[in-house]
Amino acid sequence: MYDFLERIVKPSLIVHIPTENSYEFIQKLTPQLRFVIRRMFIAIYIVVKFCDEVLEFKGQHDWNIEKFSTLHIMASEIIKQLPTGRQVFENIRKDNGLYVDKTDYIYKMLSGLRTQFFLSRPRRFGKTLLCYTLKSIFEGKRELFKGLAISKTKWKWEKYPVIRLDMSAGAYSEGISGCQSSICEQLKYNAEDLSVKLSGESLTDKFKSLIVNSAKKHGKPAVVIIDEYDTPLLSVLENKEEFEKVRNFLRDFYKTVKASEENLRFTFITGITKFAHVSVFSALNNLTDITLDPEYAALLGITQNELERDFVDYINKWAKDYDGKKKYIEKLKDSYDGYRFTENLQTVYNPFCLLKHFDSGKFEKFWFETATPGYLINLLDSKKIDILNITNFSVGINDFKKYDSDNMDAVPVLYQSGYLTVKDYVKDIGKFVLGYPNKEVESAFANELAVRYLKVPGSEKSSFYINVLEWLYAGEIEKVMADGFVPFMASIPYSITIAKEKYYQTIFHIIFNMFGFQCRSEVEIATGRIDSIMETPKFVYCFEFKLKGTAAAALKQIDSREYLTPWKGKGKKLYKIGVSFDQKKRKIKEWKIRAVCNR
Structure with missing residues (x-):
C-alpha cells in the first residue's frame, strides 16, 4: 500500500507543478477547478499522513510527507481557516488563515512621493x-x-521603527482623564518595544521624543500608525464640555505628526469620521485623504471577484442550503454587499459580516451586533431627518466634510458611519446620491428606529415581528392588519404619537423595513406618488393612508392612479390596502383590502 502511495504522490510524478510556483499555479486556475484539485490533494495528503503517523511507516522508506513540498504547499492552501475576530496580520499568516490580498493597493500607496495618509471607513x-x-x-x-x-514588486523590505497607537481601546467615556491615561500607556508600551526612553512633561512632548529617539536609535526614520483616531471624541460626543477638552488635547497631540516629518518615513491614520475645520484635522492638513479616492475604492472590503475567488470553499459548502450557488451568491450580495465609497462604481462586501456568515451559514444582522451608536439616533431626532426619504439624499463633495460637534450634519455622519453609502454619482455636477448599502443595514437600522420612535417593549416587538413576518410571506394581509398592526399601534404610548398622516406612514415604513423586505415610501411614478409599496418574494402590497379620508377613498386613489401598473405581469400576486386613522384616538380606524388581477 505504501509503495502504491509513493507512486501516486512521488515528486517526480508531479514535477510539472514546480514547488516555488505552486501558489501562482493554483491562483491561475478557475475557482471550480481549484476546488476539485484541492479536494484531490487533501485526500492524498490525509492518506499519506495516516501511513506515516498512524501506521508508523515513517523511516521504512527514504522519503516522507515533508519531501512532497509541492503537495505540502498545495495542501496548506486547501482549507484556509476563517480569521473571524482576528486582526493581527502576522498571526493570521502564520496560522494559515484566509487573507484577501490587498497588498497591491498598499504598494501603490507606499511607492509614491506622498508619505502621510488618512482613511475613513x-x-x-x-x-x-x-x-x-x-x-x-x-x-x-x-x-x-x-x-x-x-x-x-521592488519593495526593499527594510526595517523601520514602527509606532502603533490603537485608539479603539480605553476608558474614553471618562473624558479627558481617560483619554490621556490610555495614550500615556500606549506611549510607554511603544517606547519599551523600541528600546527608547520618553522625555518631556506633556504627552505631546513624550510623543515627539518617541518619534525622534526611535529614529536615532534604529538609524531609520520612524513609521507612525494611528488606528481609530476618533474613538476618544465619539465616546464623549454628547458631553459638550468633555468633548471640547478631548478635542483640544488631541489637536495638539496630533500636531506632533506634522511637526516630525524629518524623522518620519510614513504616517497612516484611520478613523470612522473626519472632524473638520477648527477641529482635530486643522492640525493634520498635511495628510493625503484617500477616503473618496477611486484608486483605493477596494482597499478595504471584499469585492465580488475576491469573494468568488478566495471564499470558493465556503461558497460551495453552504450553497446547497440556499437552492444552489447562483441564488446563494445573490443572497450574499443582497445582504452584505453594496458599500461604495467613491465615484468609482466598485462596491464591496462588509468583511466582518462575510466571515461571521461563513462561520455558521446563517444570514443575520452581524454588523449590528456591536450596537448602533446612541449619538446617531439622537442626531437624527434633533435634525428632524425625514425617515421616509433617508434613502434619497443628494449631496455634494463638500457635504462629506461637514462633521463637527459645533455644526453636526446628519448626512455625513450616516455616510461615514456606514448606514448610508454612495448609490449613484452625477459627474457633471459633482452630486452623490446616498442610500442604504444592503438589506442587513436597512433592516437593522429600521429596528433601531422602531425602538427609538415607537417605544415598544422588546418582547412585544419580537412577538409582533415573528407573526407579521409569517403572514406577509403567506400573503395573509388581513391577519397582518387585524392581528398585527392594530394591536401593535395601540401599544404605542399616546404621548409620542402625532396626529399627522406622515407619522403613521412612517410607522408602517419602519416596521416593514425591519423585516428586510423591499419597502419604499413616497414612490413617484408617472401617475402620482405611492404612500408605501412593499415586496416579498411572492407578493406586492400597495398601501395608501388617509388621516381624514376613508379606507374606501384610499383604495379608489390606488385604482384611479393605477399605482400597481408597474408591477403587473411580473409573476407576483398584487394587493391594494387602503388604511384610515382615527385622528382623536390616534390609532387605525379601518382598512380595506383588495386583490388585483395581475395580467
Missing part, C-alpha cells in the same frame, strides 16, 4: 488589519508576504 471594515499589515511591511517581515502581490 465604517467600523468592522478591516481598518485594524490594514494597520497591522502596514506594520509587518515596515518591520521588514518579508516571509509573511510570500505569494502576495507585494512580494512580486
Whole structure:
C-alpha cells in the first residue's frame, strides 16, 4: 500500500507543478477547478499522513510527507481557516488563515512621493488589519508576504521603527482623564518595544521624543500608525464640555505628526469620521485623504471577484442550503454587499459580516451586533431627518466634510458611519446620491428606529415581528392588519404619537423595513406618488393612508392612479390596502383590502 502511495504522490510524478510556483499555479486556475484539485490533494495528503503517523511507516522508506513540498504547499492552501475576530496580520499568516490580498493597493500607496495618509471607513471594515499589515511591511517581515502581490514588486523590505497607537481601546467615556491615561500607556508600551526612553512633561512632548529617539536609535526614520483616531471624541460626543477638552488635547497631540516629518518615513491614520475645520484635522492638513479616492475604492472590503475567488470553499459548502450557488451568491450580495465609497462604481462586501456568515451559514444582522451608536439616533431626532426619504439624499463633495460637534450634519455622519453609502454619482455636477448599502443595514437600522420612535417593549416587538413576518410571506394581509398592526399601534404610548398622516406612514415604513423586505415610501411614478409599496418574494402590497379620508377613498386613489401598473405581469400576486386613522384616538380606524388581477 505504501509503495502504491509513493507512486501516486512521488515528486517526480508531479514535477510539472514546480514547488516555488505552486501558489501562482493554483491562483491561475478557475475557482471550480481549484476546488476539485484541492479536494484531490487533501485526500492524498490525509492518506499519506495516516501511513506515516498512524501506521508508523515513517523511516521504512527514504522519503516522507515533508519531501512532497509541492503537495505540502498545495495542501496548506486547501482549507484556509476563517480569521473571524482576528486582526493581527502576522498571526493570521502564520496560522494559515484566509487573507484577501490587498497588498497591491498598499504598494501603490507606499511607492509614491506622498508619505502621510488618512482613511475613513465604517467600523468592522478591516481598518485594524490594514494597520497591522502596514506594520509587518515596515518591520521588514518579508516571509509573511510570500505569494502576495507585494512580494512580486521592488519593495526593499527594510526595517523601520514602527509606532502603533490603537485608539479603539480605553476608558474614553471618562473624558479627558481617560483619554490621556490610555495614550500615556500606549506611549510607554511603544517606547519599551523600541528600546527608547520618553522625555518631556506633556504627552505631546513624550510623543515627539518617541518619534525622534526611535529614529536615532534604529538609524531609520520612524513609521507612525494611528488606528481609530476618533474613538476618544465619539465616546464623549454628547458631553459638550468633555468633548471640547478631548478635542483640544488631541489637536495638539496630533500636531506632533506634522511637526516630525524629518524623522518620519510614513504616517497612516484611520478613523470612522473626519472632524473638520477648527477641529482635530486643522492640525493634520498635511495628510493625503484617500477616503473618496477611486484608486483605493477596494482597499478595504471584499469585492465580488475576491469573494468568488478566495471564499470558493465556503461558497460551495453552504450553497446547497440556499437552492444552489447562483441564488446563494445573490443572497450574499443582497445582504452584505453594496458599500461604495467613491465615484468609482466598485462596491464591496462588509468583511466582518462575510466571515461571521461563513462561520455558521446563517444570514443575520452581524454588523449590528456591536450596537448602533446612541449619538446617531439622537442626531437624527434633533435634525428632524425625514425617515421616509433617508434613502434619497443628494449631496455634494463638500457635504462629506461637514462633521463637527459645533455644526453636526446628519448626512455625513450616516455616510461615514456606514448606514448610508454612495448609490449613484452625477459627474457633471459633482452630486452623490446616498442610500442604504444592503438589506442587513436597512433592516437593522429600521429596528433601531422602531425602538427609538415607537417605544415598544422588546418582547412585544419580537412577538409582533415573528407573526407579521409569517403572514406577509403567506400573503395573509388581513391577519397582518387585524392581528398585527392594530394591536401593535395601540401599544404605542399616546404621548409620542402625532396626529399627522406622515407619522403613521412612517410607522408602517419602519416596521416593514425591519423585516428586510423591499419597502419604499413616497414612490413617484408617472401617475402620482405611492404612500408605501412593499415586496416579498411572492407578493406586492400597495398601501395608501388617509388621516381624514376613508379606507374606501384610499383604495379608489390606488385604482384611479393605477399605482400597481408597474408591477403587473411580473409573476407576483398584487394587493391594494387602503388604511384610515382615527385622528382623536390616534390609532387605525379601518382598512380595506383588495386583490388585483395581475395580467
